[in-house]
Amino acid sequence: MIDLYTFKTPNGRKISIALEELGIPYKTHVVDISKGDQFKPEFLAINPNNKIPAIVDHAAPGGAPLALFESGAILLYLAEKTGALMPHDPRGKAEVTQWLMFQMGGVGPMLGQFNHFANYAPTKVPYAIDRYRAESKRLLGVLDRQLASRDHLATHYSIADIATYPWIKAMHSGFPDLFLDTHNIVQWLHRVGSRPAVQRGMQVP
Numbered sequence: 001m002i003d004l005y006t007f008k009t010p011n012g013r014k015i016s017i018a019l020e021e022l023g024i025p026y027k028t029h030v031v032d033i034s035k036g037d038q039f040k041p042e043f044l045a046i047n048p049n050n051k052i053p054a055i056v057d058h059a060a061p062g063g064a065p066l067a068l069f070e071s072g073a074i075l076l077y078l079a080e081k082t083g084a085l086m087p088h089d090p091r092g093k094a095e096v097t098q099w100l101m102f103q104m105g106g107v108g109p110m111l112g113q114f115n116h117f118a119n120y121a122p123t124k125v126p127y128a129i130d131r132y133r134a135e136s137k138r139l140l141g142v143l144d145r146q147l148a149s150r151d152h153l154a155t156h157y158s159i160a161d162i163a164t165y166p167w168i169k170a171m172h173s174g175f176p177d178l179f180l181d182t183h184n185i186v187q188w189l190h191r192v193g194s195r196p197a198v199q200r201g202m203q204v205p
Contacts, residue, residue, distance in 0.1 A: 002026040003056040005046060006205060007033050010166035011071045011108065015053045017162050017201030018075055022082050026055075030205045057081075072104045075159040085159045092155060099146075099153040099160035107143075107164055110135045111171050119174075133178075136171070140182050143168070147184035151191060165192045166202065 004026045006012035019026045031037045031052050038050040047054040047069035055074055060066035068074050079086035087093055114132035117125055146153060153160045172179050179186060192198055
């Protein structure tokens with residue numbers, strides 16, 4: 001059994017999708033970041049970085065429960081533990097890992113900053129909005145070109161797709177104008193979004 005500490009954000013939904021895909025039993029604990037639940041001592045004991053998601057695996061290798069934070073690290077751990085959603089050969093692993101890191105270091109931070117400055121910043125800062133919008137468009141262009149000749153980000157469906165899908169899905173809903181020239185991404189959204197496990201994972205919490 002895995003305890004999943006999460007909230008209704010793209011990063012949180014990465015892990016619920018992966019757990020649904022892998023068929024691992026889990027219990028959801030809602031950490032309402034809008035109310036400051038992430039700063040409660042009991043959550044900080046699991047994740048000192050006060051961010052969701054986090055997990056506690058009560059059936060971890062070595063016997064003792066394992067607390068783990070950072071969505072990319074959790075996805076890598078679950079894939080390695082189960083032997084699924086990640087190729088076994090070094091070349092395949094490298095391909096998936098690079099696209100996972102592309103999401104972690106690029107897609108999430110840059111699209112997240114664009115969304116923040118466009119929708120939530122108390123003062124509109126045109127420079128910031130334009131900067132992060134341009135970088136978001138650039139990153140979407142990279143993804144669209146990658147998907148021009150394949151169904152998934154790597155050779156097969158993997159944790160790279162799982163990590164990226166919730167972010168692109170949210171941005172497609174919030175900023176459809178960013179996707180006017182990204183036909184391949186839109187098709188990929190339909191492919192990934194049609195998977196029953198993805199649909200279940202996106203509803204958590």
